[in-house]
Amino acid sequence: xxxxxxxxxxxxxxxxxxxxxxxxxxxxxxxxxxxxxxxxxxxxxxxxxxxxxxxxxxxxxxxxxxxxxxxxxxxxxxxxxxxxxxxxxxxxxxxxxxxxxxxxxxxxxxxxxxxxxxxxxxxxxxxxxxxxxxxxxxxxxxxxxxxxxxxxxxxxxxxxxxxxxxxxxxxxxxxxxxxxxxxxxxxxxxxxxxxxxxxxxxxxxxxxxxxxxxxxxxxxxxxxxxxxxxxxxxxxxxxxxxxxxxxxxxxxxxxxxxxxxxxxxxxxxxxxxxxxxxxxxxxxxxxxxxxxxxxxxxxxxxxxxxxxxxxxxxxxxxxxxxxxxxxxxxxxxxxxxxxxxxxxxxxxxxxxxxxxxxxxxxxxxxxxxxxxxxxxxxxxxx
Numbered sequence: 569x570x571x572x573x574x575x576x577x578x579x580x581x582x583x584x585x586x587x588x589x590x591x592x593x594x595x596x597x598x599x600x601x602x603x604x605x606x607x608x609x610x611x612x613x614x615x616x617x618x619x620x621x622x623x624x625x626x627x628x629x630x631x632x633x634x635x636x637x638x639x640x641x642x643x644x645x646x647x648x649x650x651x652x653x654x655x656x657x658x659x660x661x662x663x664x665x666x667x668x669x670x671x672x673x674x675x676x677x678x679x680x681x682x683x684x685x686x687x688x689x690x691x692x693x694x695x696x697x698x699x700x701x702x703x704x705x706x707x708x709x710x711x712x713x714x715x716x717x718x719x720x721x722x723x724x725x726x727x728x729x730x731x732x733x734x735x736x737x738x739x740x741x742x743x744x745x746x747x748x749x750x751x752x753x754x755x756x757x758x759x760x761x762x763x764x765x766x767x768x769x770x771x772x773x774x775x776x777x778x779x780x781x782x783x784x785x786x787x788x789x790x791x792x793x794x795x796x797x798x799x800x801x802x803x804x805x806x807x808x809x810x811x812x813x814x815x816x817x818x819x820x821x822x823x824x825x826x827x828x829x830x831x832x833x834x835x836x837x838x839x840x841x842x843x844x845x846x847x848x849x850x851x852x853x854x855x856x857x858x859x860x861x862x863x864x865x866x867x868x869x870x871x872x873x874x875x876x877x878x879x880x881x882x883x884x885x886x887x888x889x890x891x892x893x894x895x896x897x898x899x900x901x902x903x904x905x906x907x908x909x910x911x912x913x914x915x916x917x918x919x920x921x922x923x924x925x926x927x928x929x930x931x932x933x934x935x936x937x938x939x940x941x942x943x944x945x946x947x948x949x950x
Contacts, residue, residue: 588927622821650786656685701728851943
């Protein structure tokens with residue numbers, strides 16, 4: 569059988585919102601851990617205790633990045649598991665006769681599909697957004713009158729980059745007596761992450777969005793006032809009995825290093841990305857435009873671009889010239905159309921747009937390749 573080559577060598581990569589290549593620092597820690605700490609973190613002999621110490625040091629390192637107590641960190645396999653644990657765990661524990669979940673039309677499938685599964689036994693209300701992608705606060709206020717159990721809102725939209733006003737939402741949610749969950753999969757390294765300032769009870773994180781290997785994430789679970797969850801998996805009682813299973817120490821340590829590195833370089837990296845974004849927008853064909861109004865709070869890393877070309881065809885042409893793009897979330901096919909853009913009222917754009925996601929590592933020459941591709945795409949359309 570021929571070897572499978574998934575290398576990005578020779579490709580211009582613009583899908584950092586789907587996954588970010590592993591940083592050198594995270595990879596070095598990952599590899600080192602495999603040989604330096606081979607024992608199970610639950611073992612009571614000396615090598616196991618050393619592994620446990622390394623685990624708790626990584627937990628403290630990650631907690632410091634998000635301004636949390638280390639005891640509030642539950643490591644998971646990724647943001648999808650963290651979202652499931654947050655939504656199901658909260659509703660199953662805090663729900664009375666019929667728990668009630670409020671969420672938003674533009675959430676990631678990890679939340680929306682979980683909400684759909686919960687709808688079999690719980691009440692689920694999906695709130696609308698405005699044309700700019702921001703949550704309709706009047707709709708939120710009205711829904712909060714129905715005594716919800718939990719409200720789930722993402723920090724940064726994975727398709728548009730729109731940033732929700734989390735502290736303002738949290739104030740309304742807590743005034744109504746509900747708990748507040750934030751999906752922050754796209755937030756680390758892109759905006760200040762402070763779970764205290766957000767006043768959140770639960771926050772989900774992804775490792776591979778910030779330079780850690782795939783397969784690791786975390787859930788912040790507030791201690792005071794105490795946020796209780798019902799576990800989804802039972803077994804060894806790891807992670808304070810919230811998530812049983814042998815701790816993947818190499819992944820956890822790599823995640824902690826990647827998150828700390830992302831936060832340390834955040835301001836400088838954001839300035840670099842903003843300059844790359846400006847370069848891209850200056851080169852856009854006249855027939856194309858960004859789907860999010862410029863005055864909307866958003867991270868510069870994500871550009872949702874209306875091209876006027878069916879998304880599947882645009883991606884096919886990009887692939888032919890070795891340019892990596894997306895039509896939306898990596899969990900959604902191009903033929904489905906973007907549910908995010910549809911929720912914003914952009915029904916035509918939903919099937920005729922591309923998501924371009926940038927990084928501080930994006931090279932200027934790659935942007936030139938992208939500009940040439942977009943110019944040809946626009947010319948062929950006309």
